[in-house]
Amino acid sequence: MTHEEHHAAKTLGIGKAIAVLTSGGDAQGMNAAVRAVVRVGIFTGARVFFVHEGYQGLVDGGDQIREATWESVSMMLQLGGTVIGSARCKDFRDREGRLRAAHNLVKHGITNLCVIGGDGSLTGADTFRSEWSDLLNDLQKAGKITAEEATKSSYLNIVGLVGSIDNDFCGTDMTIGTDSALHRIIEIVDAITTTAQSHQRTFVLEVMGRHCGYLALVTSLSCGADWVFIPECPPDDDWEEHLCRRLSETRTRGSRLNIIIVAEGAIDKNGKPITSEDIKNLVVKRLGYDTRVTVLGHVQRGGTPSAFDRILGSRMGVEAVMALLEGTPDTPACVVSLSGNQAVRLPLMECVQVTKDVTTAMNDRKFDEAMKLRGRSFMNNWEVYKLLAHVRPPVSKAPGSTHTVAVMNVGAPAAGMNAAVRSTVRIGLIQGNRVLVVHDGFEGLARGQIEEAGWSYVGGWTGQGGSKLGTKRTLPKKSFEQISANITKFNIQGLVIIGGFEAYTGGLELMEGRKQFDELCIPFVVIPATVSNNVPGSDFSVGADTALNTICTTCDRIKQSAAGTKRRVFIIETMGGYCGYLATMAGLAAGADAAYIFEEPFTIRDLQANVEHLVQKMKTTVKRGLVLRNEKCNENYTTDFIFNLYSEEGKGIFDSRKNVLGHMQQGGSPTPFDRNFATKMGAKAMNWMSGKIKESYRNGRIFANTPDSGCVLGMRKRALVFQPVTELKDQTDFEHRIPKEQWWLKLRPILKILAKYEIDLDTSEHAHLEHITRKRSGETSI
Secondary structure (H helix, E strand, C coil), X not given: CCHHHHHHHHHCCCCCEEEEEECCCCCCCHHHXXXXXXXXXXXXXCEEEEECCHHHHHHHCHHHEEECCCXXXXXXXXXXXXXCCCCCCCHHHCHHHHHHHHXXXXXXCCCEEEEEECHHHHHHHHHHHHHHHHHHXXXXXXXXXXXXXXXXXXXXXXXXEEECCCCCCCCCCCCECHHHHHHHHXXXXXXXXXXXXXXXXXXXXXXXXXXXXXXXXXXXXXXXXXXXXXXXXXXXXXXXXXXXXXHHHHHHCCCCCEEEEEECCCECXXXXXXXXXXXXXXXXXXXXXXXXXXXXXXXXXXXXXXXXXXXXXXXXXXXXXXXXXXXXXXXXXXXXXXXXXXXXXXXHHHHHHHHHHHHHHHHCCCHHHHHHHHCHHHHHHHXXXXXXXXXXXXXXXXXXXXXXXXXXXXXXXXXCHHXXXXXXXXXXXXXXXXXXXXXCHHHHHHHXXXXXXXXXXXXXXXXXXXXXXXXXXXXXXXXXXXXXXXXXXXXXXXXXXXXXXXXXHHHHHHHHHCCCCHHHCCCEEEEEXXXXXXXXXXXXXXXXXXXXXXXXXXXXXXXXXXXXXXXXXXXXXXXXXXXXXXXXXXXXXXXXXXXXCCCCCCCHHHHHHHHHHHHHHCCCCCCEEEEEEECCCCCCCCHHHHHHHHHHHCCCCCEEEEEECHXXXXXXXXCHHHHHXXXXXXXXXXXXXXXXXXXXXXXXXXXXXXXXXXXXXXXXXXXXXXXXXXXXXXXXXXXXXXECCCHHHHHHHHHHHHCCCCCCCCCCCCCCECCCCCCCCCCXXX
C-alpha cells in the first residue's frame, strides 16, 4: 500500500456531494449506516446531505435536503428506527416526481445517492438512474437547469444498503435490522415461555415476514419451537394430523409447553393462508390444550439496534461511500452487502431480479426453487430445523451400529454453550447413538463425572446462559491415566469439546497423548465457545456476540450519563484476555473515541494524542468521551494509570470516571446469533463425528490416529470448516493465547475515522463487484 494510495482516500471526495436517504419500512441500524456515510463522506472531503422523509424529501426539496455535519450524527448510533425519517412515496413512482427529484439534486450539485431501504426502494433508485440523462434533457429544455449544470451532473451514481427486518433480499446474508428484530422476538419468546410453563399452555406466535420466513425460521431454531410455518416451505397436506401428533409427543416426553412460530405470510401447498387463529382453533378442537395467540407486530421494528446491526450498518456505510466515490458512468448501481463477514458489492438489479424470482417461484408453487434462491444460509437453517424438530427419537437400534459420543464444556462459561450441547445431544440421539455428558470439563472426565443424556435431558437449554454441565479450565495432560481408564469404562468412541482456548490446547494435548495411550485415539472436535473470541481457526466463537451486546448496553447507559453531566470522559475496561476483539467491536458499536488493545501496541505519545483529541472534542457540541481498554492490552498502562493520566491532563476541561465491567460479560441469556450459531455448530459437529467414527472402525473397535481426526470446527469467511488442531499450531501465539492473524483488526481504521481521527483509511481491502450466481459448491455457510 503506497503513501499515495493512503492519501487518495482522504481526497477521494473533494468536490463531490453525496445524498443519503432512508426509504420504505424502518429498520434498526439504519442510523448507524447514515452516521457512517456522513462521517466517512466528510473524511474523504465530500459534502454530505441528509434527505429527510425518504424519496418524498427528494421530490419536495427545500429544507428536506440539508447538509450534514460531523456533530449532526452524534448520539445516533444507539437509536432505533431512522432519525432522518422514512415515508412511502407515491410521487416518486411517477416520472413527474422523478423530474422534480432530479432538479433538486442538480441544484445542490449532488451526483451520488446512497439509498438505505428494502427492495422496492432500491428498484426505484435504479429506475431513477437509468432515466437520469433523459430527465436532465427535459429539465434543460424547460430552462430549469443550465447547460453547465447538466454537464456537471452528467451521471448519477447509486449505491444501495439493504435495511429490512425481514432479511428478504437475495444476495445479502444479513440485512440491516434483521438481528435486532430477532432480539425483540426472542425477548418476548423467553418471557412467554415462563408463563406457558406455569400453566402448561400452547402458544402460537406470529412474527413479521409476508413473503420471507427468515425471522420465523431463526426464531424457531433459537427457542427450540415445536413447529414453524414459513411461506417458502408449506407443510404437507396432512399437516394438521402431524402437528397434533408432534405437540402431544412433546407433552408425553415431559414438556409443559408447546411453542409454534408462524410467519405472517404462511400458506399451505395450495397457497391458502394459514393464520395463527386457524392453528389455535385446531389445537383447541383436537387436543383441548389451553392455547393462546400472540401477534408481535411492530414491536419487531422497534427498540435499540443490536451490536451486530450497528457494526453491520457502520461497515456497510463505509463501503457505500467508497463504492460511490470510485463509481464511473459504467459501473452498475450496486448493493453493498455482507457475505460471511466479508463486505461485498453486488449489482443491484441482479439482486432485485433474484428477489423477484423467489416471489414468482412461490406464486407458481415451485417451493423448492424458492428455497434454493433464498441462498445457502437459509437452506442450512431449514435443514437443521427439520433435523431437530421433525424426527422422532429412535427407540432402539440394531446392535453394533450404536456408538457412544461424549460432550463436554471446557474453559470459562459463555452464553450459547448450552444451546451447542443441546443440538449435539439431540442430533446424536437422532442418529441412534448413545450420548454421554461430562460435568466440569477434563476434570470431570478424569473423575468419571459422566452420565447418559436422553432427549428431554437438554429440553429448554437453548435460551439458558452459562454452562449447565459445569466447566473448568483444567487441561487433560496431568490426568491422562484416569481419562484413558474412563474412556474404556464408559466405552467413549468420540468426544465433542465445547469451549475456549483451553478446549483447543486440551485438544492439542490429547493429540500428543495418543502416542502413549491408545485409548486417546478417538475422534474429537472442538466447538469454539468463549466471550474472548480467541480460538484459532474460527472468525467467531459462541458467546462473543452476547458479551458484545452486554458491553454495548452498558456503554449506551454510560454515554447517556456523560451526555447529561457534560464534559465527562468514561474509561471502560472489557474482558478478552490479550484478545482485543471485544474492545474493538464494542468500540465500533458504541461509538467510542478510542479502544486500547494488545494487538495494536500504543505508547505514551498515543495516549497524549487521545487526550488532546478529547480536549478538542469538548470544544464542540459533543461534550463527552468514551474510551475502551482491553484488560491485558498493556501491563504498565493499566486502567488506573490511564484514568489518572486523563484526570490530570483533562483538569479544568473534562473530568474522568472509570468502570471495570468484569464478569457480567460472561453471563446473561444468549443472543439469537449465539443460539443459532451454537445450534448449527453442534449439529454439524455431530454429523462429522458419526462419519469419523465409522471411518475409524477397525476390528471391532475405534482407532483414530490421523491428524484429521482431531479438529476445530470454525467459521472462516463464508463457510464452516473442520481444521486439524495440529495444523492450527503455527497460526497460534500460545504465550498470549490468541491467533496470529485476526480478521477484525482490519476494522480498526473505521473505528478511528468514525471518531474523527486524521488517519489513513486503508482501502486496499476492497470489496470488488461480485455476481450473485457464483455460489461455490461444496461450501456450507452458517
